[in-house]
Each structure stands twice: as structure tokens, then as C-alpha cells.
Amino acid sequence: MAFREINGKMVEATVTPGQRLFSQRGAMLAYKGEVSFTPNTAGGQGGIMSMIGRRVADEDTPLMTVEGNGTVLFGHGGHHIQVIRLSGDTLCVEADRLLAFEGSLQQGTMFLGSQGGVMGMVRGQVSGQGLFTTTLKGHGAVAVMAHGGVIEIPISPQRPVHVDPQAYVAHHGDVRNKLSTALGWRDMVGRGSGEAFQLELSGSGAVYVQASEEKL
Secondary structure, three states, X not given: OOEEEEEOOEEEEEEOOOOOEEEOOOOEEEEEEEEEXXXXXOOHHHHHHHHHHHHHOOOOOOEEEEEXXXXXXXXXXXXXXXXXXXXXXXXXXXXXXXXXXXXOOEEXXXXXXXXXXXXXXXXXXXXXXXXEEEEEEEEEEEEEEEOOOEEEEEEEOOEOEEEOHHHEEEEEXXXXXXXXXXXXXXXXXXXXXXXXXXXXXXXXXXXXXXXOOOOO
């Protein structure tokens, strides 16, 4: 296991020879040992397609490749950090909430409109979050950022979960997403998120929700 939670706003990562981590630029707080940090313009293991998603989502800053032999402390902006462990499944996470992840995970990009249709596109335009969501698949750990702490809410076929789009952090499992509105189109003019929009997650899995709607 590469990540160890030090407190709610800091994680320690173990770096060993022959393995690598990827982190958001500026996330390194301190390190011990022989550790190197190199900008990764290929977007982790996802190649060019993952970078396309990050750039469309206005993320021009490349990931950092972390290699060597030692330990690194990660944190960013005083945000709450949640470590999520994957056992072969896929995690979908807002790209700007991704702090660091193990190099064993395959990175990709999911266009939210592919599941939500036109309303999935509306989500990116109105809520202020990107149309693209980063996907991480395989066995390994991911550290994500949020405001005010994170709660994991189970999703079951009999009980879908409705989430404010700006409170959404990530989800995993066999889950479909659909954006709906509780208001008419005239009522939505000039409104951002809140009760005007609801992200419905159905299937089997879990969704991670932050305590604050503030954007990172």
C-alpha cells in the first residue's frame, strides 16, 4: 500500500525502486530519501487520450511522475484528503480533485455526456465542473481532495443516490450517472447548482460526496 493517512489533510506515500506514483503538480510537501519528480506530459498511463480530457477540462498542468526510494508527504491547499483503494474496479473522479495515485492504475478519460446524454453536457456548462472525468482502473490506491471532509454513500440497484453536482467527488462500481433538474428551464436561468440540479447515480457501487459545495 503506497499511501498512509497522516491526518485529514496530509498523506505519506512510500516510493520504491521500480515503481512509480503520479501526483498533481504542487502537491509535494516534503520528502525523505532519493526521490525524483518529473513532469509527465503523457498523462500517466493513459497516454494522449487522458491528456486530451485534462486539457479540455482546462487542466494544462501536467502530472508529476514520482520515482526513487523514499517517502513523500502529499497535500494541497489545506483540502481534506481521502484515500480510496481499488481492487480491480474503476474509479471516476473529477480531474481537479485528483491528488496522487499509484502507477499500477490505468488512467483514462470518460466523457460524462456518454452516460448522461445532453443533460450530462449541461452539467459541465452550468455547474462549473468539467465535461470530462478522469478514470483510474486496476489494483492500487488513489488520494483525492475535497472540501470539509468526505462521506462514502453506497449505491444499490434498489436505491439510487442523488447528489448535488458540485458536492460530487468520485464514484466507483457498475454505476450510471444522469443529470436531472428539479426546476423548469425558465427557473434555471442564472442558477448554478444546489437543488436546481441533481446528479442521479444508479447501479451497484459507491459515491464520495464532500461536505462543502465550494470548488477546488
